[in-house]
Structures are given as structure tokens and as C-alpha cells.
Amino acid sequence: MNKFIKTFTVVLAIGAATSILAQSTTGDEKKINSLIKKMTIEEKVHMIHANSSFTSAGVPRLGIPELVTSDGPHGVRSEHGRVWSDAKNVNDSGTYLPVGVALTATWNPTLGIAYGEVLGSEAKYRGKNVILGPGINIMRSPLNGRNFEYQSEDPFLISKMVVGYIKGVQSQGVSACVKHFMANNAEVDRGTVDVQMSERALREIYLPGFKAAVIDAGVNTIMGAYNKFRGQYCTHNEYLVNKIVKGEWSFKGALMSDWGAVHNTMEAIFNGTDLEMGSDIGKPALSFPNFYLGDTVVGLVKSGKAPESIIDDKVRRILRVLYKSSAFSKTSPGEYGSEAHIAVAKKVAEESIVLLKNENNILPLNLNKLKSIAVIGANADRKNSMAGGSSQVKALYEVTPLEGLKKLAKNVVFNYAEGYKIKRDAVATPEMIAGAVDAAKKSDVAIVVGGWTHGYSNSWSDNVFDAEGVDKPNMKMPFGQDELIKAVVAANPNTIVVLLGGGAIDMSQWVGNAKGILETWYGGMEGGTALAEVLFGKLNPSGKLPVTFPKVLEDAPAHKLGDFPGKNGVVVYREGIFVGYRYFDTYKVEPQFAFGHGLSYTTFFYKDLKITKGENNSVKATFTVTNTGKVAGAEVAQLYIHKEKSAIERADKELKGFEKVFLLPNETKTITINLDKAAFQYFNETKNAWDMEAGGYSIQIGGSSRSIQLKAGVNL
Numbered sequence: 034m035n036k037f038i039k040t041f042t043v044v045l046a047i048g049a050a051t052s053i054l055a056q057s058t059t060g061d062e063k064k065i066n067s068l069i070k071k072m073t074i075e076e077k078v079h080m081i082h083a084n085s086s087f088t089s090a091g092v093p094r095l096g097i098p099e100l101v102t103s104d105g106p107h108g109v110r111s112e113h114g115r116v117w118s119d120a121k122n123v124n125d126s127g128t129y130l131p132v133g134v135a136l137t138a139t140w141n142p143t144l145g146i147a148y149g150e151v152l153g154s155e156a157k158y159r160g161k162n163v164i165l166g167p168g169i170n171i172m173r174s175p176l177n178g179r180n181f182e183y184q185s186e187d188p189f190l191i192s193k194m195v196v197g198y199i200k201g202v203q204s205q206g207v208s209a210c211v212k213h214f215m216a217n218n219a220e221v222d223r224g225t226v227d228v229q230m231s232e233r234a235l236r237e238i239y240l241p242g243f244k245a246a247v248i249d250a251g252v253n254t255i256m257g258a259y260n261k262f263r264g265q266y267c268t269h270n271e272y273l274v275n276k277i278v279k280g281e282w283s284f285k286g287a288l289m290s291d292w293g294a295v296h297n298t299m300e301a302i303f304n305g306t307d308l309e310m311g312s313d314i315g316k317p318a319l320s321f322p323n324f325y326l327g328d329t330v331v332g333l334v335k336s337g338k339a340p341e342s343i344i345d346d347k348v349r350r351i352l353r354v355l356y357k358s359s360a361f362s363k364t365s366p367g368e369y370g371s372e373a374h375i376a377v378a379k380k381v382a383e384e385s386i387v388l389l390k391n392e393n394n395i396l397p398l399n400l401n402k403l404k405s406i407a408v409i410g411a412n413a414d415r416k417n418s419m420a421g422g423s424s425q426v427k428a429l430y431e432v433t434p435l436e437g438l439k440k441l442a443k444n445v446v447f448n449y450a451e452g453y454k455i456k457r458d459a460v461a462t463p464e465m466i467a468g469a470v471d472a473a474k475k476s477d478v479a480i481v482v483g484g485w486t487h488g489y490s491n492s493w494s495d496n497v498f499d500a501e502g503v504d505k506p507n508m509k510m511p512f513g514q515d516e517l518i519k520a521v522v523a524a525n526p527n528t529i530v531v532l533l534g535g536g537a538i539d540m541s542q543w544v545g546n547a548k549g550i551l552e553t554w555y556g557g558m559e560g561g562t563a564l565a566e567v568l569f570g571k572l573n574p575s576g577k578l579p580v581t582f583p584k585v586l587e588d589a590p591a592h593k594l595g596d597f598p599g600k601n602g603v604v605v606y607r608e609g610i611f612v613g614y615r616y617f618d619t620y621k622v623e624p625q626f627a628f629g630h631g632l633s634y635t636t637f638f639y640k641d642l643k644i645t646k647g648e649n650n651s652v653k654a655t656f657t658v659t660n661t662g663k664v665a666g667a668e669v670a671q672l673y674i675h676k677e678k679s680a681i682e683r684a685d686k687e688l689k690g691f692e693k694v695f696l697l698p699n700e701t702k703t704i705t706i707n708l709d710k711a712a713f714q715y716f717n718e719t720k721n722a723w724d725m726e727a728g729g730y731s732i733q734i735g736g737s738s739r740s741i742q743l744k745a746g747v748n749l
């Protein structure tokens with residue numbers, strides 16, 4: 034038996050045991066098996082590779098339709114037709130939701146569900162079976178060009194947010210596709226780089242989000258990443274796919290490749306790739322029938338080099354996805370760009386804005402007193418929906434920050450200055466700075482809108498910082514924005530800096546002098562409206578950072594302890610489990626803004642932490658939060674655990690629970706967070722299993738990882 038056949042037998046055995054169960058409980062499994070019996074090997078093989086840019090073949094003779102996919106992850110992508118050319122005369126302008134990191138910055142899992150429902154419903158309307166999202170790769174470095182699509186540096190927060198998103202999508206009869214499995218934490222070299230990390234980092238940091246997607250959310254499809262993991266491409270990685278996903282997690286759906294991520298036929302056949310996606314780029318050798326899982330597989334089966342049962346397993350998984358994704362019966366048509374969907378986009382934008390700094394309560398701005406506002410920065414009037422690469426969305430409309438401000442402050446004079454040119458390596462010229470200073474001087478307040486920019490897919494060599502296929506060269510503000518902000522702050526002390534982008538940017542040159550700072554990510558079609566409402570106090574900000582903002586790049590653990598992007602095709606995650614705040618808190622490095630940080634226009638008081646021990650090392654924590662200020666607001670109460678006197682290397686604290694509470698002035702609510710034993714476990718590499726240290730733990734509660742208000746001990 035060759036090595037491939039041996040491993041596959043194990044997976045098949047596990048699959049068979051569970052699919053027997055499924056057969057007796059669902060009629061679909063019976064239908065699927067009967068369809069497979071009627072199919073020729075050629076028909077089966079057509080189903081396991083792409084037949085156009087976003088589809089794979091069905092079997093018309095048996096009434097099996099094509100499987101139709103679409104990006105994802107924050108809107109249904111504009112139509113690219115079957116051969117990657119923009120489709121004409123189609124209705125493909127829909128809801129543009131805030132990007133992934135913005136959703137997570139709400140720390141509101143209920144919004145995750147609403148967000149997923151919008152995507153599912155719009156995908157269904159557009160005739161898609163699968164929406165290619167959510168993207169949940171860990172934000173390991175601030176430089177990853179795709180962080181904006183992802184969620185967080187923290188596996189627990191990802192796990193909680195991703196479940197809502199997936200359930201929301203799948204409740205509409207459309208499949209979600211969690212991506213990019215695994216360790217696609219940088220874009221440069223993504224197609225070749227080999228990621229090396231410890232088993233503990235894998236289990237504690239990089240896998241939990243995917244595990245929650247499979248086990249807690251029941252995701253129907255997974256996308257294998259471009260990169261390698263421990264020497265083998267992720268999409269046909271024996272350990273990751275066969276052993277973990279299909280073995281340990283009993284995943285029953287389909288694992289598809291990223292576009293062009295398959296590199297080897299035998300590995301793809303035997304190591305769990307169910308569907309090879311990619312582009313037919315016109316050359317015969319790269320045409321769809323010549324894909325790794327193309328016609329060649331027919332010959333391999335006929336000559337006995339690959340058992341037909343293994344192809345049946347892939348087809349069975351794809352058919353399951355089709356059955357679960359309205360391919361055979363469509364119960365409702367879905368909705369597109371509806372008012373209800375736009376309301377969700379707005380709500381997510383509202384709750385995603387993070388107020389980083391608010392010296393002397395410069396915010397909210399009082400519209401009754403303001404006569405003039407300087408709005409400075411090219412980002413203030415730039416649309417982002419079609420930028421970023423494959424996640425581009427043709428938005429029905431998009432309110433820019435400047436438009437949002439003007440709409441809400443009708444009686445105010447706006448003095449706009451472009452401030453900088455969005456062009457890589459551009460600097461703010463003296464003339465542009467002078468224009469901005471002039472606008473700032475003659476206005477009551479100055480709002481600089483800056484930060485990172487998305488690039489447009491037709492000019493990837495230009496303007497690109499937050500986009501697929503590129504990483505940022507460093508964490509410094511591009512286009513001469515540091516000089517600009519310093520000059521504006523000097524001209525008008527009432528300056529507020531509004532940042533756009535997929536994450537941290539080096540603010541060290543002006544952070545001490547700007548009175549107000551907000552992070553708004555890329556806020557979707559209503560991002561400008563939500564920003565204006567926050568600035569003018571119609572809305573109280575409640576977003577919290579899902580990722581640490583370091584002061585300078587050198588402080589980020591991937592750069593301090595590990596490799597980024599890697600050397601000679603290999604990247605070693607030497608920082609291990611010390612990702613994000615786990616590093617900053619344990620190594621006592623002061624971040625610019627801590628994980629979980631986010632201010633409000635009101636104040637919150639935490640009290641009365643009580644810890645109760647339950648059975649099997651479970652723990653219940655209850656405490657109260659009171660709104661002690663004058664306006665209604667929401668607080669994200671966060672629970673971290675800390676192991677006292679640990680015998681092993683551990684992070685100083687780990688997020689294990691959170692709840693977002695909405696409180697009127699003087700209102701108090703009691704919060705209960707239940708922790709099961711998994712909350713206290715670590716992955717023991719010697720035993721190769723989850724393990725628990727006995728002894729004392731401290732339960733720490735607060736409004737951020739660096740603002741702990743209550744502590745109590747528990748012995749386990």
C-alpha cells in the first residue's frame with residue numbers, strides 16, 4: 034500500500050462511521066449516495082475542479098447543478114463572469130458591509146449573526162451557493178496586507194465572532210467558507226512560504242477559530258491557504274486536513290483550495306483536497322481540464338493508482354454542500370441592497386468605531402457651538418468598496434467621511450484640504466501642508482482623516498497598503514502624513530485624527546499632541562455617516578480594539594522574536610504563543626493602545642466580583658457594571674485569566690470571556706460569565722494533549738487588557 038492510500042484509509046474509516054449515522058438521519062445522504070452510484074468517473078472528476086472562475090461543474094444529466102461561489106467576505110463581489118472579465122448589464126451593486134476587523138471591533142456576536150444573514154441573503158439573491166468568507170487568519174504582524182479582512186490577534190475573540198457570521202450566512206441556505214486554512218499570516222510570498230510553528234502555538238493560537246467554525250458553527254466549506262505548513266502545502270496537508278480537520282474535528286463538508294493553491298495531484302487526492310479552484314489563464318497547460326484534480330485523475334482511477342472511493346468521498350462532500358446551499362431547492366429568493374441590509378451595515382459601522390483618545394473631552398463636538406470645521410486628508414473623500422483585492426464589492430453607494438460630516442452639520446462651514454496625495458512614496462509637499470494649515474487656522478476644529486489606504490485591484494503596484502497580495506513595508510504613516518498632522522496640530526490645538534485602515538499605524542510623532550484619535554477601519558457603505566454621528570455625539574462610541582496597537586513596529590512580537598516575512602522561503606513563528614497582548618503583557622512592553630481598549634462618552638464602574646466553583650473545574654464569575662456618566666453607552670466587559678505561579682511558560686493573561694452591555698445613565702447590570710475547564714487548559718507538547726495546571730488562578734475583569742478593575746482568585 035503506498036503512503037497515500039494508507040493514510041486515506043484511516044480518514045475514510047472515520048468518515049464512514051459518521052456518514053452511516055448521517056445516512057440514517059437525513060434523506061439527503063441517501064439521495065447523495067444514489068447520485069454517486071449513477072455517475073461515471075469522468076462526471077465525478079468534473080465536479081472536483083473549477084470549470085470557470087467561480088464555479089465547478091455539475092452533472093446536467095442527473096440534475097446536479099454547478100456549485101457557484103463568490104467572494105466575500107464583506108459583501109457579494111461584483112460579477113466577474115466565467116473568465117474574469119467584468120460582467121456587463123448585471124445587477125451587482127449591493128450592500129457593502131464594514132470589513133472583518135471592523136465587525137470584530139464591535140465585540141458584539143449578535144451583530145456577527147446579522148452581518149452573516151445579510152451576506153447569505155444577498156448571495157442567494159445573486160444565485161451563489163457559497164460566500165467565500167469569513168477570513169479569520171490571526172493578525173500576527175501589523176504589516177499583513179490582509180489584516181483588514183481578518184478579525185483579531187486573539188483566538189477566543191475570533192472563535193466567538195466567527196460562529197455568528199457563519200450561522201448567519203448558513204441560515205439563509207447559503208454556505209460560508211472559512212478561510213484561509215492555515216497560517217496565511219502574510220501576503221508577500223504567500224504562494225511559496227513554509228510556515229513553521231510549535232504545536233502549542235498551533236493548538237492555542239492558530240487553530241481555535243477554525244475549530245469553532247467547524248464544530249460550533251457547522252461551517253459547510255473551508256478554503257485551504259496558499260502557503261505551506263511544516264513543509265507541505267496547506268490545501269493538501271496530511272496533518273492539517275486529514276488528521277485534524279477531517280479526523281479530530283469530523284468535518285463533513287468540502288475543503289476547497291484557494292485559487293491556484295493546489296500543486297500536486299497525488300497529495301491533493303490523498304490529503305483531503307475536495308475541490309481545486311483557480312483560474313484558467315488561457316494557456317492550455319493551465320486550462321481547467323488540466324488542473325491537478327482535472328482529467329489526469331480519471332486515468333489514475335482507471336489504472337488503479339487512486340481508488341474511486343476517494344473520489345466518491347470528495348463528490349459526496351461537494352454534494353452535501355450543494356444540498357445545504359439551495360442548489361436543489363430554493364425556499365426564498367433572498368434580498369439585495371435592501372433597507373434592512375443597509376441598516377445592518379450602518380449598525381456594524383456604528384459599533385465598530387474605536388475612540389482611542391479623548392483629551393479634555395474634545396469629543397463629542399457640539400454642533401450648537403461650531404461654526405467651521407477643517408476636514409483634511411485625501412482619505413476623507415475616498416471610496417473604498419472596490420479596493421483591497423478579491424474582497425472588492427460594488428457598493429450601491431458609499432458615504433465618505435466628508436459626505437457624512439456635511440450631511441449632519443448643515444449649518445457649518447467646511448474648509449477642505451486634500452493634505453496628501455495617495456501615491457506610494459509620495460510626501461506631503463510644503464504647498465499641501467500650507468493649504469491644510471490654512472484650513473485648520475480658519476476653523477474652530479480640524480479633523481484630519483488619514484491612516485492606511487486600500488489599493489484598487491487595477492493598480493496593485495500603487496497606493497496599496499491594505500490589500501491582497503501585498504504587505505506594508507513598515508508601520509510608518511505613508512504620504513507624509515506625520516508632517517501634515519504635526520503642522521495641523523500646531524496650527525489648531527483642537528485637532529482630531531480619524532484613522533482608516535486594517536490595523537495599527539505608528540503614531541509616535543504626534544500621538545501626544547492630537548487631542549482626539551479615532552480608529553474607523555474601512556466602515557462600509559455607511560461608514561461616513563456613522564463617523565459623523567460619533568463625532569457630533571449623536572452616537573456614543575463602543576468599539577474596542579481587537580488587536581494591540583504597538584508604538585513602533587519593532588515592538589511587535591512577530592518582528593521582535595520571530596521572523597517576518599521569513600528567510601529563504603521559511604518563516605519561523607519563534608514568538609510561539611506570545612502573539613499580540615499575550616506578548617506585550619508578559620514581556621512588559623507598553624503598547625500604544627492596548628488590546629480591548631476603546632473609550633466612551635460616558636464612564637463605567639465595575640463592582641462585586643463573585644467567583645463560584647462548579648463541577649469539573651468550571652467557574653462562574655458574576656459582577657456588576659454601572660453607567661456612572663450622563664449619557665447612555667455600551668461597555669465591553671472583558672474577562673481574562675492569569676495563572677499564579679505557573680510551572681510552564683504562560684501568557685500573563687488570556688481572554689476567556691466578554692460581554693457587551695448597553696446601559697442608560699445610572700443603570701447597573703449584572704454580568705455572568707461561565708468558564709469551563711477548557712478556559713484554563715494549555716496544550717502540553719510532551720503529552721500531545723490539552724492539560725491543566727492545578728493551583729491558583731486569578732480572574733481579572735476590566736474594560737481592556739490594560740485596564741483591569743476587578744480581580745479574584747480561584748483554586749482548581
Ligand code: BGC
Binds near residue numbers: 165292423
Ligand atoms: C484569495 C481568496 C479569494 C479567491 C477568489 C484568492 O486570491 O486569496 O481569498 O476567495 O482569490 O477570488
